[in-house]
Amino acid sequence: MYSEPHGALIDRCLRGERQAQFQVYHLYAKAMYNVAYRIVQQAQEAEDILQEAFLDAFLKLGTFRRESSFGSWLKQIVVRKAINQLRSRRELLFSLDQTPLAEEDPPDDAWDSGDSIEPIVNALAYLPEGYRTVLTLYLFEGYDHEEISQILGISEVTSRTQYARAKKRLIDIIHNRTVS
């Protein structure tokens, strides 16, 4: 069984202790808000997602089986809600990009745009939703392509292809923004 760093706190939340719930909120709110924001790129929507995710987590804490950390369980809830939000906007479309990546078009692996992460996070706003979702899940949230394929209901190959394309586009965006 996974050893939960905040096990005692989670137990108190299970008993419905407000102070413990506040502490859990305090521990995870910023990180989870950023997870949601990177996907939906809209502050109000990200807040609504966060609100619903914490409510779900507190009200359904009994279903948390402690096979992973509370943090990754909560993140799954946030990611699922963020993707549903994109789906409700009808913006999560992969249909145009299902073709395999051409051999002659390998993604540019080298990174020569400084060692700050901020330009990367800011450039996410300029990526199409499909690219952005796969890229954030892989690059920032640490899911592998198998997990992403399950989360998004796409094939693992599509996840890899989308990621490679998204990465290439992201690097182009950052270069163009730095040049102009």
Place this chain on the structure above:
Amino acid sequence: MMNLEDLVNKKREDADIVHPSPHLWNRIESQLPADSTKPKLNWPPLAVAASLLLCIGIGYFWGKNSASGTQSYADIKALDPQYARQMAMYNGVIQEKRKTLASLKAYQPTLYVTFEQDWRVLEKSYQELRDTLPNHPNQEELLKAMIDNLRWQSDLLEQQVRILENLKSPPNTDELA
């Protein structure tokens, strides 16, 4: 040369650049079932009013006689009840963590003293903000600064508790192997 994945891995902590609104917790709390640790009161309004008066009275004298610890939020509540609620919450968390930290003092007495000095600095600046609040021209900003300060105190204490707890427990042989 580094690639994109390496950079993001290395700088992952800097990727969280946006903050949720300070009132989000209040929105969440308003939809949660009542606090299980608080007994439900079923008193007639007059009794509530009388006991409130008594509490205010006791609180006033308590406030006069105690240096810190319990805090009064009446004036903050008048300015912004949501901030007052959060401050009371943070204060509860901070008191709780200080107690936990004190219970670990015996394991690392010297380190504990250094830790205490660290959070006392933050506590002092909170008190300075608190003292300027009544006459400050921009109270909204000051309240935000106070909330930030309480969050930092809480974060700092959390880190300190974690450090002392790690030093207390015997080394994990799996990790060393």
